[in-house]
Amino acid sequence: MKLFLKRMKWIAAVALVTACVDPIEFDAPLGQNLIFVDGMISDDPGPYTVKLFRGVNLDADTSITSGISGAKITLHSDEGESEPFTEVASGRYQTSGTIHGAVGTSYYIDLQMPDGATFTSEPEKILPSGHVTSINYQYEKRVAKKAYGDVPADVFNIFVDAENTQTDPNSFVRWRFNGTYKSGTMPQYHKTFVSGYYYYKTPFTCSGWEVDPAIGGGQLSQKRDCECCICYVSTYEQSPRLSDNELATGSEFKNIKIVEIPITRRTFWERYRVEIQQMTITKNAYDFLKVIRAQKDGASNLFQSPPGQARGNIRAVNADYEVIGLFWGASINRKAIYINKSELPYGLPADTIVFPCTQIFANSTTTKPSYWDE
């Protein structure tokens, strides 16, 4: 349905005549006045993280949120355990690992804002998850229609087969996609133009290459290993994939489409790792994520309906304002596959980017993740 809704670009229906689109402003309170919580506990070993931050104004040019420092957050379980969170960065709070999320246990947080207002989250139980039995992928040729013409926009469609062992009627399945790809740049070839065609070779230091005066003629030579040529880039889903009742046949889910991976010179520089995390979530989390899903899926629909308020499970204890968000718990079952560049039906020329990869790719790191298989 996501695909379907995305394609409901009704705009041309109205472009039939002289439709025009302009920004519109409402006299609404600023987004920065709203406070949000994003936190989770799972059966993975800790630490667990809670983010506390202000909303982004709608006229902002960035989606970077500003964290709220100085809050006191404590994790509790229904078995009487508790552990404080420590602020590790502005608005980012982590446990030290004393509590290890366990299936069957309920957890909640207490939150005291710097101004003294207190909140608590509704207890969320970690429910046992089923598992992904297989991940399959399928190449699809596609073109994107741009004002200047068609451009290739091929994708790999990712499907899973899964089993749900959970019988609790108030549980739902979420498949979270984490993608990682390895991609490279060539910061050693960076140039600084001075006028017209004249330039200096100015390789980035992290590339390990330098203009070697010993060779002369502006020749480069490698002095060290490159520290910013290879990046591991994390990508996340743009909309939560939740179990819809009609998808299940008994306890089995078959051929559930999870995500589309764009095929570009950057994503398929070498190989792409697809990790699907299956988790069983509570009704609270499902309702919250469902509203998010409706919003994301309807985003390109001109006749989009109000997706509703994602209010979450944070309740005021002693406060005259609201905090919006969810502290949720889930057990996670993971499965990953790699799709290699060689599996593409055609060759892709390498991208020639002359900047450090960390500057080019959001959510990237030059440190090889522990899970990455070469």
Next chain:
Amino acid sequence: MRKSLFILSLCISQALYAQNLLEVKMDGTERGKKLAAVLAELEAKHSGRFYFMPQWIESISVEQDFSGKPLSAMFDVLFAGTDLTYTSPYPQTVVILHDPTQQILYRQALTKALGERKKVEQQTFGTAGNVPKGKKITISGRITDVKSKQPMPGTNVRVSDSQTGVSAGGDGRYSIAMDAGVHLLTFTFLDYDEKVMDITAFEDAVVDVELTQIPTYLEEVVVEDRAAKEVSTARIGQTQLTIKEIKRAPVMLGEVDLVRKVQMLPGVTTVGEAASGFNVRGGSVDQNLIQYEGMPMFNSSHVFGFLSTFNPEAIRDVSFYRGGIPAEFGGRASSVLDVRAKDGDYQKWNGNVGIGMITGNVMVNGPIQKDKTAIIGSLRSTYSDWLIHSIKSDYGNLKKSSVFFYDATVKVTHLIKPNTKLSVTGYASKDAFRLIGDSTYRWHNVLASARLDHQFSQTFSGEFVLGQSNYGYDLDYGDTTSATTLSFRMKSTLAKAGFNYQVGAHKINFGWQGTYYNLSPGVQTPASAESTTQKISLDKQNAVETAIYGADAWSLSEKSFLEYGLRVPMFMTLGPATLNEYAPGQPKSIGTVTSTENYGSGKPIKTYFGLEPRLAYRFMLTSTTSIKAGYSRVYQFLHLVSNTTAVSPVDIWQPSGKYFKPQVADQFALGYFADLNENKYSLSSELFYKNVKNVVDFKDGAQLVLNRHIETELLQGKSWSYGIETSLAKNSGKFTGSLNYTYSRSFRQFAGPTDVESIANGKIFPSNYDQPHIVNMQWRVSLTRRHFFTGNFTYHSGRPVTIPLAAFSFDHIPVAYFSERNQYRIPDYHRLDLALVVEGNHRRKKLGDGTWIFSLYNVYARKNVYTVFFREASKGVLKPYQLSVIGTILPSISYNFKF
């Protein structure tokens, strides 16, 4: 009205002992004598005195034998139907009185009619002196179109010299009670020559009338008729439209449209320019029953609402009820739009060709067998593809887009006998809309009906309808490997029998209606051989809706009129079906399913009954002012499930049943109507309050399409609306026009036992179409008899919307946080349109009749907001954008040629 009473001054000598003069028995000798002579004899014989002016009674002779009867009985007979009456202040004194009011009014009306060169037809029934005192006579009959012989319901019948007025019923019949004597009856219908009958009647009589359509526009007559009618019709909130009236308004892109005209009526709003459907008195779009030839039409829009599916050339007339819905209609909570197709001409072949900016249409009609069988066919289609392809757009390559639609009607009418008519109508409309070779939306309506009208006797008639309405849509989308077709189908098979019976001052109609619905709420199929799409087919749904109804339109007196009725609907959903049982007291979700129940084919699943009282009352305060009141209750069993503001072709109709209760609407209305300055101006004002139980709305984040358990995504709550509609019209002169102002509010509340069963935390929120202030102005200046300068201005408050307030990120997903539902408003809507109408010459005999319409739509190029949507400006930051469907001035030319 001026009243005067002339009473002779008296000088009386009293004779207290004598027998009362009025009780004197006649002896038979008076027969054959002049009344004056008889009175002189009585004076002499009984020492009494009669006071009168000789000219009053000079024409009266005693024709009958009154022997043995008292004088009073003779006077009663002789003075019946005249202006004369009598009184006896003292036993030996009789004063004959003359009340000339009626005569004055009669003469005034006659002089006016003759002065306006109207043809006045004279008819006499019975003779004077045969009517008992106090007894009224009844003139009744049937009003038909002279050419098509089709009955003309809604024709206004007025007795020009009294305060009485009625409108013809559904079968074109009318009945009007009045004193015996001389009266002028005026029959008027929009766009028809007014007919004036000079009736002298001393007994009940049948006056059948044929009206002739005006070949050219004599708008003064037309508008006067409308104004007068609002005062005298019984029903509140009823509007009669004819297509000629609609055609003269300025139109978008030269396309005359019925639904757009309806949207200009008081109490009617629309969510925007290209919105299909309309909202009546704070009701949702699915609460309007749209009927074409008695068959329901479930999607009345072309191209998502730019045009309606009614070809104006094929429409005869339109009745729109927004309050006081008659008992014969039911099933929709807010309004009824009853569209009737034209009949073919029984005399000769003629037709019409029209060319507009977007569509072309052709209509041909004529006799298959003269005076016996007639046919009419019409076709309208678009050549808008060229328009799309010529638009410069920043939205990709529009050349790969396509818009296509057509609608076609064929109607054959056959007069089996003079009192029996058979009509067979077929209608089809289809839309196909493709966006840049991407998704194709297709939807269709196919209707077929057969109708038999039979006149059992002068006072008893019946109509029998059998038909089927098919509505469906298909949506094709996806690339080669994901090509998918999503389909929805709805079939309604309908039978109805309605009867009209007239007895005295009562016009009774009663009948039975039955509809069998067969819905296929969603089928997803792969649309290509390579497609990986899974086939999903939601279970079909079957339901039966029946209703019996009866109503009596009762002329209580000259001044007051009451229509009361009762409709008893029944709705039953039928198997086969497999339905979930949910834990009682818990929100419906897959998690709360306790068991599953199977229902065999044809097995009743859930049955609903209702009692729908309908009341309409009118009281004429004077001959030109009236007050009206109305109450109606309506059950609505079909719900349109939609989470878009406008109707979109992927909306689903959901029958009431195990999970959804029927909507129940109660509406109260009170109105004041006045014609001022001899109908030059008319004024009306209506107050209404409407309360609807069990309206359906979606939960936050609901997924509606292809959902097997749609009951888990929908909630039922209540809605209510109230308002005042005021209208002032100038009906005659070179400048005519109207000004409507409506203030109304519309709210909803969904407060369930838990958060997930509530919307907006159970708080009251304004409905999507809550537009408090609405102003509509329309005017026409007659430059010459053939040139008209027309215009309209419309204003309404911006409708409520839900907007994002902030952006945030959750689990790496950028998200917007939205306000509570409908807490903000888009800017107000206003627009000015102007048109110049140039009509052909007004000779009655000519080869053809051409009309040019030059119009300017949105004269000051306001970018009215149609909808607000949100685009990601940067990751997760949803910025609101407004879409203006018409963002500029739109000039257009259209030409219609009638032959």
